[in-house]
Amino acid sequence: MSGVSVVPQETVREAFKLAFSKWSQVSPFTFKETRGYSDIAIGFYSGEHGDGVTFNNTIVAHAYPPIDGRLHVNADKGWSIKDPIQEDKNIHRGDTYDLVWVAMHEIGHILGLDHSNDEDAIMYPFIAPLKNKRAFVVDDVTGIQELYSLGVQRDFHYPSAMGFRLQSYHLLIVAIFCLWVMYIFLSVMLSVFLD
Numbered sequence: 001m002s003g004v005s006v007v008p009q010e011t012v013r014e015a016f017k018l019a020f021s022k023w024s025q026v027s028p029f030t031f032k033e034t035r036g037y038s039d040i041a042i043g044f045y046s047g048e049h050g051d052g053v054t055f056n057n058t059i060v061a062h063a064y065p066p067i068d069g070r071l072h073v074n075a076d077k078g079w080s081i082k083d084p085i086q087e088d089k090n091i092h093r094g095d096t097y098d099l100v101w102v103a104m105h106e107i108g109h110i111l112g113l114d115h116s117n118d119e120d121a122i123m124y125p126f127i128a129p130l131k132n133k134r135a136f137v138v139d140d141v142t143g144i145q146e147l148y149s150l151g152v153q154r155d156f157h158y159p160s161a162m163g164f165r166l167q168s169y170h171l172l173i174v175a176i177f178c179l180w181v182m183y184i185f186l187s188v189m190l191s192v193f194l195d
């Protein structure tokens with residue numbers, strides 16, 4: 001974590017821990033906090049912050065997809081991790097957002113996902129203040145699973161491979177049985193002719 005300090009580090013940690021765990025449930029990824037080299041670097045920044053993107057009123061956060069991994073949150077917005085957010089007694093401004101929602105969205109970008117047209121999706125590009133959104137919809141899940149060849153495709157491949165194995169096993173039994181019948185037949189024939 002880097003940048004300016006607007007939200008207590010423990011709060012940020014809790015929000016991102018929850019957001020990462022949600023992505024772990026639907027993807028092959030696991031995430032671990034580290035102090036040294038990291039694939040994902042999270043920080044709060046204000047205005048122009050040296051990467052060509054200027055935080056203004058309309059951008060609450062942004063992230064760079066693989067292999068970059070930088071995740072920047074707008075330090076000039078209000079942030080909360082309460083669910084429901086309206087019950088957060090520390091909110092003193094209208095432009096306060098659910099940090100878990102934003103974390104989930106930006107992690108989605110870091111994992112390689114683009115925006116969704118589904119208004120209920122975590123990957124929908126617009127966020128509402130003083131509201132929570134922490135549940136994936138089908139579009140988010142199929143998005144990540146198609147990207148990393150999981151889910152539907154995996155369920156499809158395994159049964160068909162097993163079916164093939166069962167069939168070839170079955171064919172082997174049939175072949176052995178045929179050979180045995182031929183052996184009996186030939187030995188009978190031979191015994192007939194040789195007798």
Ligand SMILES: [Zn+2]
Binds near residue numbers: 051072
């Ligand atoms: Zn930035």
Ligand SMILES: [Zn+2]
Binds near residue numbers: 105115125
């Ligand atoms: Zn986005």
